[in-house]
Amino acid sequence: MEIVVCIKRVPQTAEAEVKVDPSGRDIVKDRLTFDINEADSYALEQAILLKEKYGGSVTAISLGPAEAEDTLRIALAKGADNALRIKEEDFTPLDGYKTALILYNIIKDLKYNVILTGCIATDDGYSQVGPIIAELLGIPHATLVTELEIKDEKAEVVRELEGGLLERLEINLPALFAVQTGINEPRYASLLAIRRAAKKEIKTLGGADIQGEVKSLSVLEKLYVPPVERRAEILSGSMDEISEKLVQIIKEKGLL
Template identity: 70%
Template sequence: MDLIVCIKRVPQTAEAEVKIDASGKDIVRDRLTFDMNEADSYALEAAILLKEKFGGTITAISLGTADAEDTLRIALAKGADNAIRIKAEEFAQLDGFKTAALLKEVIKDITFDAIFTGCMATDDSYYQVGPVLAELLGVGHATLVSKVEVADGKAQVNRELEGGLIEHLEMSLPAVFAVQTGINEPRYASLIAIRRAAGKEIRVVGREEISIELKSNSTLEGLFLPPVGKRAEILSGSTDEISTKAATIIKEKGLI
């Protein structure tokens, strides 16, 4: 099977303090660490598992600036055969639609049986790229995918719904699968594989190779901190004092 995986390098913000930069439209990035978007690492693993079973190739594609090549090399080390970077620095206002449209311009010249993407990226939280890419390519898609098994040219696909319910679909290939986190155990790249991947060529696609005029759906006007809600009463003092206060509250509620 020939497979394509779309991956994005994103700032790791879940456990970090996030601040707005001077432009008001972006966050301060110099103190953040960057890594492959979490759902994309599950998408990559899903593709690798299929390649291990059926053979074929994996092409990893990332729309990003030069440092996205580090993330692509991780994908190469884990099991991708080819890597392509689309130069994000040459395009403005990259919303989910425009990202998908750019990916389509590169993917339309590649034969594939399935495309895997993460269901969303933690930085812009769009949930758009997979289904829009599928629509632009004229193939089927499923979002929030929690399982893909291929047999006899058909894919048995599970989607994760609310409350733990699963929707089971049968789909034909080619198709786009936007995968949810937690669906497999993404492997680690071995040191030898990382060293080998360092020497591999990454194809770089710039604006001059994109033949169509691309439009954005939306323009980000500015960032602001989410309004503070009811806000918890913060218990202050030493760890011992805080613990005493918390235990007292729990006791007063009649819970111990």
């Protein structure tokens, strides 16, 4: 089975103080740590699990700056066979469509039975890249995948829907799956594999390798911190009543 997995290097912002830079279109990144996008780390693990079960090879692709090669090297250390960086610097600025179009241009010439992506990137949150690649390739796709099994050239997938519902689908291969976090348990890279990965080649492709024009469909106008809405409510009653009201509010806000 030939598997392609798209991964992205992103700044870790979940617990960080995020500030908008003077351009107003990006965040200040000099005090942030970078890592593989969370959902992509699950996509990578799923790719390696599929390879372990059905054989074949895994190709990891990242459209990113030179530093994205660190992320690709992690993919190699975890079990990817090939790594390919597409030079982001040749294409910026990027929106979801343009990113997908570039990835499509590369993937279409590769062998693949399964393409995996994360279901969302934690930096721009577009959730577009996976489905657009699939549409451009003319293959089926499923998003928010929480289970993935392959049987006789078909994939059995479970998707996570709103309201706690799950959806089971049978999909013909080749297909693309945008996986949800939690679908598996991403592995560590061993020191042995890290040493091996250090010697592997990371292929780079740039603007000259893409045929035709690639254009964005949207333009990022402004990035900003939403104005703070001040709302305070003081709960009264017994401890039990207060607790109950609090739980209710937390539920209503969708925090639970």
